[in-house]
Amino acid sequence: MLEKYVKLLKENSIKVTPQRLETLKYLDENRTHPTVDEIYSELKEKNPSLSKTTIYNSLETLKEHGIIQSLTISGTELRYDFENKIHHHFLCKKCGNIIDIDIECPNINKILNSGHEVEEVHGYFKGKCKKCMKKGS
Amino acid sequence: MLEKYVKLLKENSIKVTPQRLETLKYLDENRTHPTVDEIYSELKEKNPSLSKTTIYNSLETLKEHGIIQSLTISGTELRYDFENKIHHHFLCKKCGNIIDIDIECPNINKILNSGHEVEEVHGYFKGKCKKCMKKGS
DNA sequence: TATTATATTGTAATTATTACAAATTAGAAA
DNA sequence: TTTCTAATTTGTAATAATTACAATATAATA
Ligand SMILES: [Mn+2]
Ligand SMILES: [Mn+2]
Ligand SMILES: [Zn+2]
Ligand SMILES: [Zn+2]
Numbered sequence: 403m404l405e406k407y408v409k410l411l412k413e414n415s416i417k418v419t420p421q422r423l424e425t426l427k428y429l430d431e432n433r434t435h436p437t438v439d440e441i442y443s444e445l446k447e448k449n450p451s452l453s454k455t456t457i458y459n460s461l462e463t464l465k466e467h468g469i470i471q472s473l474t475i476s477g478t479e480l481r482y483d484f485e486n487k488i489h490h491h492f493l494c495k496k497c498g499n500i501i502d503i504d505i506e507c508p509n510i511n512k513i514l515n516s517g518h519e520v521e522e523v524h525g526y527f528k529g530k531c532k533k534c535m536k537k538g539s
Numbered sequence: 540m541l542e543k544y545v546k547l548l549k550e551n552s553i554k555v556t557p558q559r560l561e562t563l564k565y566l567d568e569n570r571t572h573p574t575v576d577e578i579y580s581e582l583k584e585k586n587p588s589l590s591k592t593t594i595y596n597s598l599e600t601l602k603e604h605g606i607i608q609s610l611t612i613s614g615t616e617l618r619y620d621f622e623n624k625i626h627h628h629f630l631c632k633k634c635g636n637i638i639d640i641d642i643e644c645p646n647i648n649k650i651l652n653s654g655h656e657v658e659e660v661h662g663y664f665k666g667k668c669k670k671c672m673k674k675g676s
Numbered sequence: 677t678a679t680t681a682t683a684t685t686g687t688a689a690t691t692a693t694t695a696c697a698a699a700t701t702a703g704a705a706a
Numbered sequence: 707t708t709t710c711t712a713a714t715t716t717g718t719a720a721t722a723a724t725t726a727c728a729a730t731a732t733a734a735t736a
Contacts, residue, residue: 477611517669532654
């Protein structure tokens with residue numbers, strides 16, 4: 403069950419620890435772009451001795467190796483995404499959901515040509531999502 | 540000198556206060572996408588009784604009316620921009636500078652077509668800027 | 677199995693933001 | 707111009723996210 407994540411870590415020469423495996427598993431199974439606190443609260447239920455610092459550390463390590471990515475879309479806290487390919491996001495100011503928008507940025511070349519070295523690309527849209535639009539209000 | 544900002548506020552039916560004028564002036568003259576603290580520290584020099592809460596309030600009001608915009612590019616703190624038109628940004632992880640990238644997002648229609656209502660568009664690139672690339676290291 | 681560099685834990689410190697009540701003030705009305 | 711009042715500013719306290727750090731535990735190697 404966790405083999406998939408063990409493999410991911412070993413491929414990146416990262417030590418395999420239960421905390422890292424559980425963090426990866428949670429992100430893989432919860433594609434809602436959760437906050438550190440959401441991840442921590444959930445995992446703490448199964449492992450009461452879990453420390454929030456470990457979640458911070460694990461996420462940082464996974465991000466450094468490009469296994470996951472972080473989003474700054476909400477401003478007040480970082481959110482994490484198991485999907486590491488470039489894609490865009492839509493944040494609904496009504497319901498708070500963050501929706502994947504499956505598009506590439508056609509402008510990257512423009513940036514590269516201007517002499518900068520691009521490591522991360524983030525496309526964020528904010529507004530009212532389809533569902534909330536239907537509900538009215 | 541401040542007439543420009545008085546006009547801006549009156550056009551938006553916002554009460555004209557010295558604090559709001561100074562905040563606007565600072566943002567207009569400092570296109571570095573400053574943090575709340577940077578704005579506060581600078582303005583406090585001229586007006587020692589200035590409260591940081593006022594800066595938070597002023598910025599929020601100006602943003603609500605679309606006079607300025609805020610950036611979540613750095614993750615840990617909000618940054619503000621006098622330029623309210625949609626444009627992209629590049630954050631250099633080396634020197635910390637946030638550079639304007641003057642491009643529109645060609646994807647907005649795609650989002651609109653999918654039924655969402657878009658209020659804000661943010662395009663962030665992160666990496667190493669031209670200048671830092673030249674310097675090496 | 678023994679060793680050791682690395683990871684985890686728990687706590688404290690730092691930083692950004694928000695909440696809130698008292699004092700002040702901008703702008704409308706008299 | 708003066709008076710009035712709702713809105714704004716101030717100062718402080720509370721909350722929330724993140725980072726720092728030292729002691730303990732453990733994964734991976736020999
Ligand atoms: Mn995503
Ligand atoms: Mn800008
Ligand atoms: Zn919604
Ligand atoms: Zn740079």
